[in-house]
Amino acid sequence: MIDWTKIKHFRRDEFDSPDTPGSGDQMQVPFVAVLDGIRQACGFPFLITSGFRTWRHNQSVGGKVNSAHTRGWAADISMTNSHWRFLLVKTALERGIRRVEIGSNWVHLDMDPELPQEVMFLP
Numbered sequence: 122m123i124d125w126t127k128i129k130h131f132r133r134d135e136f137d138s139p140d141t142p143g144s145g146d147q148m149q150v151p152f153v154a155v156l157d158g159i160r161q162a163c164g165f166p167f168l169i170t171s172g173f174r175t176w177r178h179n180q181s182v183g184g185k186v187n188s189a190h191t192r193g194w195a196a197d198i199s200m201t202n203s204h205w206r207f208l209l210v211k212t213a214l215e216r217g218i219r220r221v222e223i224g225s226n227w228v229h230l231d232m233d234p235e236l237p238q239e240v241m242f243l244p
Contacts, residue, residue: 123150130160136172136196147173148193152232155216156196159230162212165205170227171197187236189220195231197224 123146125133131153136145160167174182174190189195200206206228210221213230219238222229 123148123153128153128157130157130167131169135169136193138173138175138178140178141175144173144175149232152194152196155218155232156230159209159212159216159218162216163205163208165208167209168199169196170199171195189231189233189236192233192235194233195220195229197227197229199226200228201226 123133133145133148134142136148136153138144156167171182171190172195173193174184174188176191179185179188179191184190190197198209200209206223209228209230210223213221213228218230218232219240220229220231220233220236221241222244223241224244
């Protein structure tokens, strides 16, 4: 379980699956710590649009069957500013993120050790 008092830039409920309040506690500690460091280094706010997902919620949003979200290793971040998007991805790569998905107005970052590494994919 994450000690949320040590996380500077995020609250647990930002990572909750919409169908299960409190489920943000199922996020992986190493991932949230890295994400917090990325946020600190970037110096601009992140809006988490998807963190932990229950299997039911993942299915309802069309998520992949083996989604890193269902294991607490992923977050989608709203990102409409192209310069911030570049800085986010650059900083994430520098801080050890090896799985990135780029959407038109969001970025998916994950560190799931069970999935292929060093990939950048599109929706």
